[in-house]
Each structure stands twice: as structure tokens, then as C-alpha cells.
Amino acid sequence: MARPSKKTGKKKIRSSGNEKPPRRPTVQDRPKPCPGGGGRKPSDAKPSPGLYLVATPIGNAADITLRALAVLANADLVACEDTRVTSRLFAIHGIATPLVPYHEHNAEKARPALIKRLKKGQIVALVCNAGTPLVSDPGYKLVRACAAESLPVTALPGASSVLAALVLSGLPTDRFMFQGFLPVKANARRQALAALAGVRATLVLMESPKRLAASLADMAEAFGDREASVCRELTKLFEEVRRGPLPILAAHYHKTGAPKGEVTVVVAPAGGEDGIDDDELDCLLDRAMRESSLRDAAAMVAVATGQTRRRVYARALALKQQRRAKPGKQRNKSLSE
Structure with a gap:
């Protein structure tokens, strides 16, 4: 029979000695990630067929995304600038995907073979020696060829010098x-x-x-x-x-x-406060104000010239006042004649 506790006044439940200890949680008890969520390991989800532009580290081998590792590990082929450089990166991260060279000296010959693989539904990744591909390399021609053939292209952002x-x-x-x-x-x-x-x-x-x-x-x-x-x-x-x-x-x-x-x-950029004189600024504002409001014209000219919005807006107001004053002067001149 349960007796009330002296301290709390609540009844204590006596154990019969046959109860099992509570089961410890296991891996199966962990909440499952949503489809496509970030709870998966990088290599769990196989990417869909297409060309993947994968950014690689520019110096520190740890500067690579989980998504990039997943694509590189699951691709059918990786086209790279220098197989020796990419092989070292793959060795660090335990990736064994086949490599083929793709650089400015062989791009014209290698491109048709890559397009052929993509048409077969394969996964092809493109990397450069360091950083984001297509920046100062011939990769853009491969992307253009894919676009002409309506082949999917995906960019995986990452390191960039x-x-x-x-x-x-x-x-x-x-x-x-x-x-x-x-x-x-x-x-x-x-x-x-x-x-x-x-x-x-x-x-x-x-x-x-x-x-x-x-x-x-x-x-x-x-x-x-x-x-x-x-x-x-x-x-x-x-x-x-x-x-x-x-x-x-x-x-x-x-x-x-x-x-x-x-x-x-x-x-640093050219210009600054003294990088453009008032006459040149007025000329640009005059053209812009013919098609836009004063505020919009000032904003556009400020962006185009690198001048501060305060200076450009002040010149725009002065130019507007000059326009209002000129018709009156012309009328007075004609009456005097």
C-alpha cells in the first residue's frame, strides 16, 4: 500500500522488483531528416544527372562544402584543370571518382566527349585547380554547349579568390x-x-x-x-x-x-567627390531627367558615376531650378525686343 511522503505529502509507489529498467535510446529513435534536408550525410543523396560546376578550396583543403563533396563523390566523372592537383584534394577527402583533364589546351577536343556523357544521363562535375570554375578558364564554353543541348547545369558556390x-x-x-x-x-x-x-x-x-x-x-x-x-x-x-x-x-x-x-x-575605383566635374554631371542628369523623375535620375547617375547620392541629388535640384528660370528670361528678352 502506498504511504504519503513526510516531506511532500505525496504517495510513494512501492516497486514490486519485477519492473524492467527504462530502455536507452538508440540510433533508430533519432528523428529522421526531412526529404532533401540537411540531416543526411554528404554521400547519402545521389545528385540528379547533369553538369555540376563545383568550387574547390583556394588554399585550405577544409574550405569545401558538404554538397560539393557529395557531388564529387557520386559523379560518374570529374573534369578538372590538372588531374595531379585534384587528385591531392580527392586523397584528402577520400574521393575515388575518375578524373579527366579539361583545360584551355584540350577543351575543344574534350568538350564533345563530356556532352556525350551528359546526353546519356551521367553526372559530370567540373572543377578548376582552385576556387570557382569558369573564372579565368574555358569552362564557360562547356556551359554554353550544355545550354544549346538543353542539358541541366548546376552551380555549387564556394571558395573564390x-x-x-x-x-x-x-x-x-x-x-x-x-x-x-x-x-x-x-x-x-x-x-x-x-x-x-x-x-x-x-x-x-x-x-x-x-x-x-x-x-x-x-x-x-x-x-x-x-x-x-x-x-x-x-x-x-x-x-x-x-x-x-x-x-x-x-x-x-x-x-x-x-x-x-x-x-x-x-x-580603388576611379573618381570620388572630385572625379567628375559639375558640367559633366549636369549633362548626365539632363539626359536621365528627360525619361525619369528627379529622384530616380539622381539615383541612376549616382550609381553610374560612383558619386554620392547627396551630391548628385543637389546637382539635380540645381539643374531643375535652372530649367524653371530659363523660360522666364527668354520671355523677358522677347518683350524687350
């Missing part, structure tokens, strides 16, 4: 232009930089360590003393980001010599 350098630079990130590698020859490089001098967006360029000092000197000549950053060995043990005016950076690397590792250069 372009974005990593941009966000580390400390320079404006709202608008930027990726230039890629500059020409090797000095004259061609200077012409290319001269064409970029008026771009009102942050510039992201790739450069060989051996040509870095010469290229920075050419940038200083074309862009003046703009702020820039030189990003080296991103995500690796000896990562370095050196910031400063272009002439100072050029002098530094001329003195220290060619650095080691991959290099990405980020340069």
Missing part, C-alpha cells in the same frame, strides 16, 4: 569589376590599364608574382596614387594582405622581389 581578396581589401565592395590576368607584354599591359583608368568600380586583377612589381608600377602610372591591396596566399598558413597607395606598393615589391604564391590585386 576574387571575393576573398575583395572583402579583405578594405575598398568599396558595392560595385567591382574582375579583370583577370593582365597582358604579359609591357606595352599591351599599359594599354589595358589605360583603358581601365576611368572605370568607376573597384578593380580585381590577377597577376604573376614575377610580374607583380612591374604591374604595380604600371598601375601607379595609369591610376595615380589610388589605394590598393595585394593579397597573397589567401586561406593558407602565410596569408598576407598588404594595403597602401599604388606607388608605395610598387616600391615595396620592387625592393623585396617577387613574393611566393598566388597574387590578387584590388584597386
Whole structure:
């Protein structure tokens, strides 16, 4: 018979000694993930047929997504820039998918074979040596060929030296232009930089360590003393980001010599508050205000020129007032005549 407890006043239930201890939870008791949810292991869900553009690490082998590992492990074939580089990545992550080379020297011959595999319903992944494929490589032609054949293409985002350098630079990130590698020859490089001098967006360029000092000197000549950053060995043990005016950076690397590792250069945009005069700004606003409201025209011109919205809006108001004043002056002039 149950007796009340002295402390709580509640009745205690006596055990008969035959009760079984509570069962410990097992793996089967865990809640099952929803279909397509994130509870699965990377290799559990086989991707659907098609071409997959897979981003790979730019230095640190851990900088790869679970989804990328799943696709690479389950693909029928992986097309890569250099089989030796990709083999090392696969060895780290235990992936045994067959590799075939696909680069600028064999792309024309290798592309039809990849398209043929895709038409058969196979899973083909495309990777580059480091970062996101199709950035400074011939992969876009494979995507274009897939689009022409109505074959599915999926992008798996991940590491990118372009974005990593941009966000580390400390320079404006709202608008930027990726230039890629500059020409090797000095004259061609200077012409290319001269064409970029008026771009009102942050510039992201790739450069060989051996040509870095010469290229920075050419940038200083074309862009003046703009702020820039030189990003080296991103995500690796000896990562370095050196910031400063272009002439100072050029002098530094001329003195220290060619650095080691991959290099990405980020340069501040042209312009600023004094980068465009009022007459040029008024001309752009005049055209924009013919088709848009004053507010919309000012916003568009501010984005196009890199000027602050406050300055552009003030010029737009001044231009509107000038337009109102001109008809009155013309009428007075005609009456006096």
C-alpha cells in the first residue's frame, strides 16, 4: 500500500522488483531528416544527372562544402584543370571518382566527349585547380554547349579568390569589376590599364608574382596614387594582405622581389567627390531627367558615376531650378525686343 511522503505529502509507489529498467535510446529513435534536408550525410543523396560546376578550396583543403563533396563523390566523372592537383584534394577527402583533364589546351577536343556523357544521363562535375570554375578558364564554353543541348547545369558556390581578396581589401565592395590576368607584354599591359583608368568600380586583377612589381608600377602610372591591396596566399598558413597607395606598393615589391604564391590585386575605383566635374554631371542628369523623375535620375547617375547620392541629388535640384528660370528670361528678352 502506498504511504504519503513526510516531506511532500505525496504517495510513494512501492516497486514490486519485477519492473524492467527504462530502455536507452538508440540510433533508430533519432528523428529522421526531412526529404532533401540537411540531416543526411554528404554521400547519402545521389545528385540528379547533369553538369555540376563545383568550387574547390583556394588554399585550405577544409574550405569545401558538404554538397560539393557529395557531388564529387557520386559523379560518374570529374573534369578538372590538372588531374595531379585534384587528385591531392580527392586523397584528402577520400574521393575515388575518375578524373579527366579539361583545360584551355584540350577543351575543344574534350568538350564533345563530356556532352556525350551528359546526353546519356551521367553526372559530370567540373572543377578548376582552385576556387570557382569558369573564372579565368574555358569552362564557360562547356556551359554554353550544355545550354544549346538543353542539358541541366548546376552551380555549387564556394571558395573564390576574387571575393576573398575583395572583402579583405578594405575598398568599396558595392560595385567591382574582375579583370583577370593582365597582358604579359609591357606595352599591351599599359594599354589595358589605360583603358581601365576611368572605370568607376573597384578593380580585381590577377597577376604573376614575377610580374607583380612591374604591374604595380604600371598601375601607379595609369591610376595615380589610388589605394590598393595585394593579397597573397589567401586561406593558407602565410596569408598576407598588404594595403597602401599604388606607388608605395610598387616600391615595396620592387625592393623585396617577387613574393611566393598566388597574387590578387584590388584597386580603388576611379573618381570620388572630385572625379567628375559639375558640367559633366549636369549633362548626365539632363539626359536621365528627360525619361525619369528627379529622384530616380539622381539615383541612376549616382550609381553610374560612383558619386554620392547627396551630391548628385543637389546637382539635380540645381539643374531643375535652372530649367524653371530659363523660360522666364527668354520671355523677358522677347518683350524687350
